[in-house]
Amino acid sequence: MEKRTFLKIVSAITASPAFSPLIAWAAGDKLKNWAGNVEYSTENMYSANSIHEARDFIKKQGKLKVLGTRHCFNKIADSADYFLSLKEMDEVIALDPQARTVTVAAGVTYGKLCPYIHAKGFALHNLASLPHISVAGACSTATHGSGEKNGNLATAVAALEFLTAAGDALKVDRQKDAELFPAAVVGLGALGVITNVTLDVQPAFLMRQYVYLNLPLRQMQDHFDAIESSAYSVSLFTDWQKQRINEVWLKSRVEPGQEFHATPDFFGAKLATRNLHPIAELSAENCTEQMGVPGPWYERLPHFRMGFTPSAGKELQTEYFVPRRHAVEAILAVERLRDQLTPHLMISEIRAIAADSFWMSPCYKQPSVAIHFTWKQDWTAVRALLPVIERELAPFHARPHWGKLFAISPEQLKAAYEKLPEFVQLARRLDPHGKFRNDFLNANIFGG
Numbered sequence: 001m002e003k004r005t006f007l008k009i010v011s012a013i014t015a016s017p018a019f020s021p022l023i024a025w026a027a028g029d030k031l032k033n034w035a036g037n038v039e040y041s042t043e044n045m046y047s048a049n050s051i052h053e054a055r056d057f058i059k060k061q062g063k064l065k066v067l068g069t070r071h072c073f074n075k076i077a078d079s080a081d082y083f084l085s086l087k088e089m090d091e092v093i094a095l096d097p098q099a100r101t102v103t104v105a106a107g108v109t110y111g112k113l114c115p116y117i118h119a120k121g122f123a124l125h126n127l128a129s130l131p132h133i134s135v136a137g138a139c140s141t142a143t144h145g146s147g148e149k150n151g152n153l154a155t156a157v158a159a160l161e162f163l164t165a166a167g168d169a170l171k172v173d174r175q176k177d178a179e180l181f182p183a184a185v186v187g188l189g190a191l192g193v194i195t196n197v198t199l200d201v202q203p204a205f206l207m208r209q210y211v212y213l214n215l216p217l218r219q220m221q222d223h224f225d226a227i228e229s230s231a232y233s234v235s236l237f238t239d240w241q242k243q244r245i246n247e248v249w250l251k252s253r254v255e256p257g258q259e260f261h262a263t264p265d266f267f268g269a270k271l272a273t274r275n276l277h278p279i280a281e282l283s284a285e286n287c288t289e290q291m292g293v294p295g296p297w298y299e300r301l302p303h304f305r306m307g308f309t310p311s312a313g314k315e316l317q318t319e320y321f322v323p324r325r326h327a328v329e330a331i332l333a334v335e336r337l338r339d340q341l342t343p344h345l346m347i348s349e350i351r352a353i354a355a356d357s358f359w360m361s362p363c364y365k366q367p368s369v370a371i372h373f374t375w376k377q378d379w380t381a382v383r384a385l386l387p388v389i390e391r392e393l394a395p396f397h398a399r400p401h402w403g404k405l406f407a408i409s410p411e412q413l414k415a416a417y418e419k420l421p422e423f424v425q426l427a428r429r430l431d432p433h434g435k436f437r438n439d440f441l442n443a444n445i446f447g448g
């Protein structure tokens, strides 16, 4: 065994009673994010099995970051010192049918939670494109799905339990903590270690998913509102070429008054006759069932199936939120860059998201449309393109996705987030010595 690997395992064993998950990466590659584009700055990781263990660890460390399921494309989750993993703490703690809430430990993924609550007759209001991500990590970065009436995933949070930098337990409840709650839910990992999350649930429902091909750009431009309101969740996928939206994904609830009635033509787009991947060349095996086949909400709301690789795998992602009222103008501004974008792009996706009240959410007080880019994994090319896109979207005060790649300056972020100074004050109060701050947060939020 190499000396370095041996030391890694020894330090893992001495630091952690739950060292077994470490051996997988200790014996292999460096610790990286899901896409492999970020090599984390340390391999020191402690895996806690209980709140008690997490608290002891937090108290002992000067600096640390919680690592969720590692699906962010930038360094928001990075640490130069220590990682705390709550992966082993993934149990459903309580389902309260009267209050219509479910409380989960922070390590749980949507992929584990959703089938459980469905079997008990309940559902969440929305999901991201993939179920593989952790609930705590997704809510911390304002991860969203689609649907103009659906807030991002954090809008389902009814309460959060944290451990602060001092190791103290702090519960933040939507009803009881009206001031702290909107500050804490999209916390960017800067306020403390989330140990439990309570989410709103609703009665389980069935959904159908249809895909249409080749929506003319002109139709999108003239009928954007009608298209966005045609189903519970709407996704427009485009490679920006040929003046068209390549695929329109419509997810509707199988309920009176909510159903989408699929006709062969949808604003000039044609109903697909087989299941498709958003990147047309890839196999639809990884994707949730389409063609109007009814199925449980958690097997239709995400585009990708649990147990399969979501999206493409070797990729980079970027996403910008613009106010809904500027959606068409912003989309057309990006479309004008088509010949610069397409060589580096796998696919773009356009989604609508309802406004929310979370200070650091890109949808804070603003119904939004998100323009997303799944790039080929060529950081040099993508890094050169980001300022070009951001320049075009600047008139619309675009806000970047916190978990994806962007070049927007800290000054612009400050201008885009009216509550950012108050968020910084709160973080400094809860974490006076910057235990949970890293280079990403220092540069983008705390002003260097």
Ligand SMILES: Cc1cc2nc3c(=O)[nH]c(=O)nc-3n(C[C@H](O)[C@H](O)[C@H](O)COP(=O)(O)OP(=O)(O)OC[C@H]3O[C@@H](n4cnc5c(N)ncnc54)[C@H](O)[C@@H]3O)c2cc1C
Binding pocket: 034, 035, 065, 066, 067, 068, 069, 070, 071, 072, 073, 076, 077, 086, 106, 107, 128, 129, 130, 133, 134, 135, 136, 137, 138, 139, 140, 141, 142, 143, 144, 145, 188, 189, 190, 192, 193, 194, 195, 310, 311, 312, 401, 403, 404
């Ligand atoms: C293939 C793919 C598809 C995606 N699709 C979507 C999509 O449809 N919509 C969308 O909005 N985003 C999407 N994303 C982005 C993704 O949802 C976010 O990056 C999300 O944050 C991932 O959660 P995670 O658990 O992997 O977070 P990580 O990357 O592990 O961590 C993210 C942040 O959360 C913090 N954190 C995690 N757990 C805790 C905790 N317990 N306490 C305190 N802080 C914590 C971390 O410290 C870090 O700051 C996609 C990403 C991929 C790779």
